[in-house]
Amino acid sequence: MAESRASESVSNPASTSTSRHWTPVSHAKFEVEKFDGSSNFGMWRCEVKDMLVQMNLHFTLGDKPDDMDEIEWERMNLLACSSIRLCLEKEEKYAFTEYDITKKLWKALEDKFMTKSIENRLYLRKRLFRFDYVKGISMNEHLNNFNKIITDLKNLDDDVGDEDKALLLLNSLPDSYDHLTTTLLYGKEKIKYRLVISDLFLLCCHSSDEGLPVSGDESMHEILQKALLRTIHDIDTKFSLEAFNNRYISGSTATIVLLVDGQILVASVGDSKALLCLEKIKSALGDEGASITVLDVEELTRDHHPDRDDERARIEAAGGFVRLWGVPRVNGILAVSRSIGDVYLKRYGVSPVPEVIGWRHLTANDCYLVVASDGIFESLKPQKVCDLLWDANVQVNEMSKSSCSCSSSSSLADRIVNKAFKKGSRDNLSAVVIPLNFTGFPQEPAGQNL
Incomplete structure (x- = not known):
C-alpha cells in the first residue's frame, strides 16, 4: 500500500490574495494501492485524485493560479508528482521519474495506461456483451466485475446508458433469477439500473454465503425461511412497482x-x-x-x-x-x-x-x-x-x-x-x-x- 501524509492546514486555491502561502494538508493518512500496470487503472486514477484532493494538491492538475508565484507553484508540483509516484510500483515508476509538472505526469500516465482507442473500446464492449455469471462466486463479486467493465468504458469516454446497463446486468444473471427479471420488467416500458441493483442486494441479503440461492439438501425450516424472505421481497417489489406507476407515497x-x-x-x-x-x-x-x-x-x-x-x-x-x-x-x-x-x-x-x-x-x-x-x-x-x-x-x-x-x-x-x-x-x-x-x-x- 502507498501512504501519503499531509500536514496541517489548508489554504484555499480559489483565494486571490497575492501573499497567500500554499500549504498541503498533513496529519492525515491516505492509502492507495500501488499500481502495477495490470490492475484497474481507472479506479487507481480515481483514488489518486481523491488523495490529491485531501492533500489540497488537486489544483496542480490544472494551470497555475494567478495569485501563486513560480517558486510556490514549482514546490506544489514537486510535492504532487512525488505523491503520485509513491503510488506506483517500482517497475512502473521508471518511465515517470523525470516529470516535475503534475499536469504533464498525469497526461503521461493516461496516455500509457488509458489509451482511448477504438480497439480498447471494442474489447471492453465485447466483454460487456458477453458478461455472464461465473458459478460459485458471490453476487457482490459479480456486481463488482460488471461495474469494473462499466467504469473502464467510462474512462475511455464510452458511457453505457442506464437502461442498457440494467438489461445487460439482468441478462448476465443465472436462470434462478428469472423471477426477478419478470417482476422488474412486468408492465414496464423502461427499467432503471439502480432499481436492479437494489433488488439484487435485497434478494441476496439472506441467501447463502455464496450470495446466491442455494440448492441441494436443505431442511424444511431452511426452505420455509427462504420462502418467507422471498415472499416479503416480492410483495415489496410488486407494491413498489405499483407505487412508481401510480405515484403512491404510502x-x-x-x-x-x-x-x-x-x-x-x-x-x-x-x-x-x-x-x-x-x-x-x-x-x-x-x-x-x-x-x-x-x-x-x-x-x-x-x-x-x-x-x-x-x-x-x-x-x-x-x-x-x-x-x-x-x-x-x-x-x-x-x-x-x-x-x-x-x-x-x-x-x-x-x-x-x-x-x-x-x-x-x-x-x-x-x-x-x-x-x-x-x-x-x-x-x-x-x-x-x-x-x-x-x-x-x-x-x-x-x-x-x-x-x-x-x-x-x-x-x-x-x-x-x-x-x-x-x-x-x-x-x-x-x-x-x-x-x-x-x-x-x-x-x-x-x-x-x-
Missing part, C-alpha cells in the same frame, strides 16, 4: 410468524410487534412460602425506529438524516426506518429487508402468541398485553391458575384492541392472539381490527 409495516412443529420463526419490518406471554410462578410479596402464577412478556421483535444506532447508521450512509418531529423520523417524514413501500425514501436508507429471529422452540410455559400493529403499543406496554390476557383467563376460570385453559375466541383480541382504543390510541389497531397448548401447537387464531 407504505406498511409487516410482522410475520411461522409456526411449524412446535417452533416459531419471526420476521419483522417496521414497528409492529410479535410477543409471547409465558406462564411463570413467582413468590407473593409479604406472604412467606406463597406463590402466584403470572404471565411474563417475551418480545420477539425490535422496533425499526430511525434513532436506533444501526438504523441511523444505514440511513445516514445512504444520504438521509433523522429529525425529531414529534418522534424521530427519516428525513423528518417517516417514523420507521424499514417498511414495505415508501418508495421515495428507499434511496435514503428505508429498507424492506426484514429482521429475522431464527427458529425458536415453544415450551409448555409459552401460553399466548400475540402479533399486533404499532397502534396497540402506542398506549399499551407489551407486559400490559400479557396482563390483559391473564385477566381474561382468570375471569373465565377463577379457580384455575393455568393461563392456557381458556378457549380461543376473538374476545382475547377484542380486549386488547378495545383497551388500547380507550387509553387514547388513534393509530391502526390490529391484533392476532393465538392461545398455545402445552404441546406447543396452536388452537384456532383469534383476530380483531379496529
Whole structure:
C-alpha cells in the first residue's frame, strides 16, 4: 500500500490574495494501492485524485493560479508528482521519474495506461456483451466485475446508458433469477439500473454465503425461511412497482410468524410487534412460602425506529438524516426506518429487508402468541398485553391458575384492541392472539381490527 501524509492546514486555491502561502494538508493518512500496470487503472486514477484532493494538491492538475508565484507553484508540483509516484510500483515508476509538472505526469500516465482507442473500446464492449455469471462466486463479486467493465468504458469516454446497463446486468444473471427479471420488467416500458441493483442486494441479503440461492439438501425450516424472505421481497417489489406507476407515497409495516412443529420463526419490518406471554410462578410479596402464577412478556421483535444506532447508521450512509418531529423520523417524514413501500425514501436508507429471529422452540410455559400493529403499543406496554390476557383467563376460570385453559375466541383480541382504543390510541389497531397448548401447537387464531 502507498501512504501519503499531509500536514496541517489548508489554504484555499480559489483565494486571490497575492501573499497567500500554499500549504498541503498533513496529519492525515491516505492509502492507495500501488499500481502495477495490470490492475484497474481507472479506479487507481480515481483514488489518486481523491488523495490529491485531501492533500489540497488537486489544483496542480490544472494551470497555475494567478495569485501563486513560480517558486510556490514549482514546490506544489514537486510535492504532487512525488505523491503520485509513491503510488506506483517500482517497475512502473521508471518511465515517470523525470516529470516535475503534475499536469504533464498525469497526461503521461493516461496516455500509457488509458489509451482511448477504438480497439480498447471494442474489447471492453465485447466483454460487456458477453458478461455472464461465473458459478460459485458471490453476487457482490459479480456486481463488482460488471461495474469494473462499466467504469473502464467510462474512462475511455464510452458511457453505457442506464437502461442498457440494467438489461445487460439482468441478462448476465443465472436462470434462478428469472423471477426477478419478470417482476422488474412486468408492465414496464423502461427499467432503471439502480432499481436492479437494489433488488439484487435485497434478494441476496439472506441467501447463502455464496450470495446466491442455494440448492441441494436443505431442511424444511431452511426452505420455509427462504420462502418467507422471498415472499416479503416480492410483495415489496410488486407494491413498489405499483407505487412508481401510480405515484403512491404510502407504505406498511409487516410482522410475520411461522409456526411449524412446535417452533416459531419471526420476521419483522417496521414497528409492529410479535410477543409471547409465558406462564411463570413467582413468590407473593409479604406472604412467606406463597406463590402466584403470572404471565411474563417475551418480545420477539425490535422496533425499526430511525434513532436506533444501526438504523441511523444505514440511513445516514445512504444520504438521509433523522429529525425529531414529534418522534424521530427519516428525513423528518417517516417514523420507521424499514417498511414495505415508501418508495421515495428507499434511496435514503428505508429498507424492506426484514429482521429475522431464527427458529425458536415453544415450551409448555409459552401460553399466548400475540402479533399486533404499532397502534396497540402506542398506549399499551407489551407486559400490559400479557396482563390483559391473564385477566381474561382468570375471569373465565377463577379457580384455575393455568393461563392456557381458556378457549380461543376473538374476545382475547377484542380486549386488547378495545383497551388500547380507550387509553387514547388513534393509530391502526390490529391484533392476532393465538392461545398455545402445552404441546406447543396452536388452537384456532383469534383476530380483531379496529
